[in-house]
Every structure is written in structure tokens, then in C-alpha cells.
Amino acid sequence: MSEKTRVPTAINGGPFGQAWSARADCLQSLTGVLLGAFLLVHMHFEASILLGKETFYRFVQVLEGGMFSATGHGWPLVTQIFSVFILVIVVVHAALALRRFPVQLGQWRALRGFMSNIKHKDTRAWYWQMITGFILFFLVSAHLATMILDPKIGPHLSADRVYNGHAWLLYVVFLPVVLVHGLIGLYRVILKWGVSNNRSLIRTIAQVLMIYLLCLGSLSLITYISIGSELTLPVQPFIPK
Template sequence: MNSKSMQSHHIHYASLGSPWSAKADKIQSATGIMLGCFLLAHLHFESSILLGKEAFYHVVQFLEGGLFTSSGHGMPIVTKVFSIFIMLVVIVHAAVALRRFPAQLGQWRALRRHMQGIKHKDSHAWFWQLVTGFILFFLAPVHIFTMITNPEIGPHLSAERVYHANAWLLYALLLPAVVIHAMIGLYRVALKWGLTANRRGLRKVAKILIIYLISIGVLSLVSYLIIGRELTLPITPFVP
């Protein structure tokens, strides 16, 4: 091996083991855990619509700080500020994750051929996390930006957004992508940082959570569509 080759190899391995690479891994894991836990909570809060309009209304008032207002009504500014925070976390997470994305079409094709030739389940899980991450790069900011610019939430207001503003098209694509990406991500983080060595059991839990979360998400979306179809414009916010 000549000196030029040795130098290029030295640079290559140095970059792989650089302090920044280790730090980026920690940042990616930390932000991924934050976003995964947020998704678990978010889908369950949203699914309160399945218990009726009044149940969802009270959940929204509680989350928006209704306990701290004299009227008992929540403050939409809470949703706006929290949405901005989530957007910043998503940006940081995406920024450190992009370094692992195939940069060229040929690399994607090579990766796809490689995946077809192996039967390693964790490698296939990583591939689908990569694909869903690419989808979320375009869809997630749209949803979050909508919540920043229009933070009003309620049974009627949310149903108006879903049905009359046709946001169900976005959510129908976003829901499976974000659930699959998040659950595979939490699975990989748990293995990577040694939280468990039981791959088979953890993989089963991840699959159950994916099916469960997509199910309650779809049922919630259908509920909003049914409510929205019964509403007439202009929308009157729901009050028990």
C-alpha cells in the first residue's frame, strides 16, 4: 500500500471513529427517544376522540394548561410553543441522521439489491426505518408547521382540519410512516445502548406496538372524518 492510500485509509477510519461521530450518535438516540415517547403520548391523546367529543375537549383543555386559568379553558399558545419545540427537535434529529442516508440514486439501488440478498431481520428493519425517515423528511414538517400557524384544537376544529381542509390525505400517509419509523428507532436504540439483549422479544413488542398505534390512529382519523362530515361551515367550536 502506497503512502497516498495509507493516508486516505487513515482519514477514512479517523472520520468513522471521530469524537463528533460518537456525539452525533448520542444526539440522534436522545432526540429519537424524545420523539418516540412524544408519538406514543400524542396518539393516545388524539384517540380520546373515540370516547366522544366531550372527552377529547377536556383532554385538550388539560394539555393546554386549563388548570392554570381562571376560566378553566386551555391556551392555544401552549400548543404553538410546544409545536415549535418539537420542530426544533425534529430538525436536530434529521440533521444528525442525514449523515447515514445514501446520497445518490446508485447507492439506493445498491442498498436495495443488498437487502434482497440477505435475510437479517435487523438489517431489513434498518432499511424500512431509512425509507420512512425519507418520507417523514417531507411530511412531518408540514404537519408541525400547521400546528404552529393554526394551533386551535378541539373536536370541531380538528374535524374541520381533517375533513374540510382535506388534511386526512396528509395524515393517511404520515401515520404509518411515523409509527414504523419511531417504533423501529426505539427498538434499535434499546439494543444499541444495551437496555436489553432479547432481540426476538423486543422485535415482537415493536410489531405489536406498530399494529396497535396504527389501529388507534386510523380509528381516530375516521372519527374526525365522521364528525367533520356532519359539520356545516363556518365551524362553531365545540363547548360541552
């Protein structure tokens, strides 16, 4: 009697088969949703500068654990640790997304040919999500590296970084790219996991969110630039009255 040897394949759910792929899809969606939720919260936190320097200052102190400090001031270390955590999620998400990237010239040609012959909105959305995802890996890494190496934030310090540190050049590109990638991603996750099948409604909500967040982010960036242009060097941290 011959002994059968079980070889891991896509049929029996080996390490590179269907079971692994399903788990990877779940983890990719989960990390994507976490990053999307963080984006929404983070943009509104940054937009608190629109309510005044003191409001933004108070938000910073709360998020950095100021309520646990005897002086009421937060710890920049909290920002560093959280930035490292987000960077880890970004790396995991990007690594899982790379499974879907075309890696050969023939695959790119087939994709472009398909997109030229069949006008499929979701395929085009996936294409632009892939392109923006590739760009974001570098932009997000640069942004988070800045927060890890220099975690001090506040009305004056953040405005100084944006204006005198020329970080606005990064954010002008970063803002539309991250919104396109994030909102397309949330749209696809909702459809993929059956949260809703109403594509038209989800697209409309995504488009409205896109316009809203783009306006919110642009106004915030303009405000930081305006504050930064009025600062005198060396920049002193903002002190509330």
C-alpha cells in the same frame, strides 16, 4: 528538532472523528426516543375523541394550561410553542440521521446488492427506517406547520381541519409511515444501547404495538371524519354542556 502538528482525524477524535461521531449517535438516539415517546402520548391524546367530544375538549384545556386560567380555558399559544419545540427536535434528529444516508449512486447499488445477497432482517429494518424517515421529514413539517399557523384545536375545530380541510389525506399516509419509522427506531435504540439483546422479543413487542397503534389511530381518524361530516359551516367551536 522538528515540531509535530496534530491533525484532527478519526484516530485522535477530532471534530469529524470518533468522539464527534459518538456524541452525534447519542444525540440522535436521545432525540429519537423523545420523538417516539411523544408519538405514543400524542396518539393516545388524539384517541380521547373516542371517549366523546367533551372528554377530548377537557384534555385540550388541560394540555393548553387551562388550570392556570381564571376562565378554565387554555391558551392556543401553548400549542404553538410546543409545536415549534417538536419541530426543532425533528430537524436536529433528521440532520444527525443524514450522516448515515447513502449519498452516492454506488453506495445505493452496494446497499441493494448486499440486501439481495444477504437476507438480514435488521439491515432491511434500517433500510425502511431510512426511507420512511425521508418521507416523514416532509409530512411532519407539514403537520407541525399547520399547528403553528393555526393552533386552535378541539372536537369541532380539529374535525373541521381533518374533514373540510382534507387533512385526512395527509394522515392516511402519515399514520403508517410514522409508526414504521418510530417503532423500528425504538427497536434499534434498544439493541444499540444494550437495553435488551433479545431481538425476537423486541420484534414481537414492536409488531404488537404497531397493530395496536395503527388500529387506535385509524379509529381516531374515522371518528374525526365522522364528526367533521356532520358539522355545518361556518364551524363553531365545541361548547361543553
